[in-house]
Amino acid sequence: MTFAEIQKRAEATWRQFRGGPGALVLVGDASCGRAAGSSEVIDAIRSELGKIGKQARVVSVGCLGICYAEPLVEIALPGTASVLYGKVTPAAAKELARWHVGKGEPRADLALATTNGASLDGVPRLEDLPMMQGQARLLTRNCGRIAPDNIDHYIANGGYQGLAKALTMSPEDVITEVERSGLRGRGGVGFPTGRKWRFVYEAAGSSKHIVANAEEGEPGTFKDRFLLESDPHALLEGMLIAGYAVGAGEGHIFVQAHYPALARTLRTAINQAYELGLCGAHALGADFSFELELRTGISSYVCGEETGLLESLESKRPVPRARPPYPAQAGLWAEPTVVNNVETLANAPLILERGADAFRSLGAADSPGAKLFTLAGDVSRPGVVEFPLGVTLRRLIEGAGGGLPEGAGLGAVLLGGIAGGFLPPEYLDTPVDFDSLQPAGAMMGTGAILVADESRCVLDILLNQLEFLSDESCGKCVPCRLGARQMLNIVKAITEGRGRATDVENLKRIGAAMKVASACGLGQAAPNPVLSAIRHFGSVYEAHIGRGVCPAGVCPMHGERKQA
Amino acid sequence: MQNELQKVFSRYQGRRDELIPILQDIQDALGYLPAEAMNAAADFLKLPASAVFGVASFYDQLHTAPQGRHSVSVCEGTSCHIRGSAQILRAIEKKFALKPGQTTPDHMFTLERVACFGLCAMSPVVMVDGRLYGNMSPAKVLKLIEKLE
């Protein structure tokens, strides 16, 4: 089949899906939906439809990013408003089946939003929901709207056009386009993607690799899972474009062990891409062959570090390698390798399809494009949102996230999982991009925004992070192995009322040593939360150490809880 | 056990980089990785046994001891921690006199502490036998465990 024929077939499938006879019931069935009970909701809808003798197509979709309102159910019935219902219980699901599907009467009282612009008793349109306002919806364009297990849905919505376009260009022109876009890696470091691709393109060797980093081990981060569960082909297309650009014949996807549902979704997507001849030998009939492989079920935090990941793909302990040589020269099996984050690769199809200028039209000058952010912790509307880079924390937390639950006061914001650092409320109006937060001693990192209200103790959160870091240190280099353990011991002592006047100074010294002497980013970034907490929350340390009091009343000071 | 091992090995060529998938397959077949199986994998791949054990012992998902019939994993990610996962873990530890990594004496379940499930919008989160549950509390989790048989 030519690509035009593939598209034609896909468009027919999609028309049938959206416009086919009878009601279409879409259920948010990604991990967040499942954890909130989507399976029971699907069962309830099916059983009620059976009871009232109505037919409807009940289809599992991914996530719109509105995770807080899962399980989400969207009902589209010709002649009625298409409605998105939130926090649907099995009992409510039966009501919806009976009323909206059965009688053609949408239930405004249970509705979150309308999705086809129709008006319904004061129910807002989806794009007018406070969580959706101002979002870019580029990477997220298909999320929660298409069936992730149906490649036709992706293709009918513009999918694989970026690849088709790339295959008409020279590999070098593809790289130039990505360079011009200014795309920077979304895995936390922000390295220019086009430059990385050019290194691999120029590296000697006929066998090269693309590795998609789907480890996503940074606590508080779940954007890659969200994207892959909702729109897996965006990654596959990005890998194919990267492979064509640099001259790689193989792509490997390394998926975090705790994402079991994802393994199935990706397996299905890969099989479908092969069936349509989008990968494998002579992809789309071009002089380009690319095999896709999947590694699932085994991982650890340090597997996210790119050379640890390569070691793991080679079935070894994921101990990071010494650099140079960098993966671009000697990566998987010592061959030139691109390691990119999932979200980075998923941007490539958009850049190819719409052009570098369109990509650059959003975001900040040195941080172009839109970015996925995950909102979690003490925030009213946790979930995944997509904003142009340079958006402020206030916009993310108060606008999209709806502020803190029950009007609680903001205590601290944690950025980028572990490595990004703590920020106090004063920084709410700082733009979030790759560089703007550095003067504040913080980093955007993966785009995780974890909110802690005033009732939380920064040192208690720090203790959790240090336990994690000292567990996850691979143990190879001394500064990281011992430094993380020492910082843990000191912070633990402080939270137990055994703090000493010299502790803060010692933490600073250990942190400085770890930053310069650790062999990989794990040990180099591990001091960030400790040092940023000293900088911005010095009074909290002071209260614990100097006055023997946990101001939040959280830490087990002197073996008992002590109120300030 | 020999039968199962041979069946697994027959699917591979004996390359060093196949070690992790082989160990995963053995664990799927036997429930864990007995020393004998790790030695057999070492022979098959012509690796020292220490290299195989080194890999098996590094990854939390590979088990060198038998596991319970069920698995209960509590997320200790930062988001879950903020939202009270420590209380959940403590409640299970207390009720079953169990530490993370241990199995109940009747082999009913193994308790694990997991770094992060990436389900931070539904914190706190637990996983029981591969199924995720969001917005948990100590009472809700104990109820889930009581239903195990």
Ligand SMILES: Cc1cc2nc3c(=O)[nH]c(=O)nc-3n(C[C@H](O)[C@H](O)[C@H](O)COP(=O)(O)O)c2cc1C
């Ligand atoms: C300890 C550690 C953990 C990391 N974890 C991840 C991860 O889970 N996902 C990821 O994409 N990058 C992770 N990285 C960054 C990678 O090393 C690498 O920079 C990234 O995959 C490159 O892709 P990008 O340029 O597209 O961002 C981690 C780095 C360190 C030091």
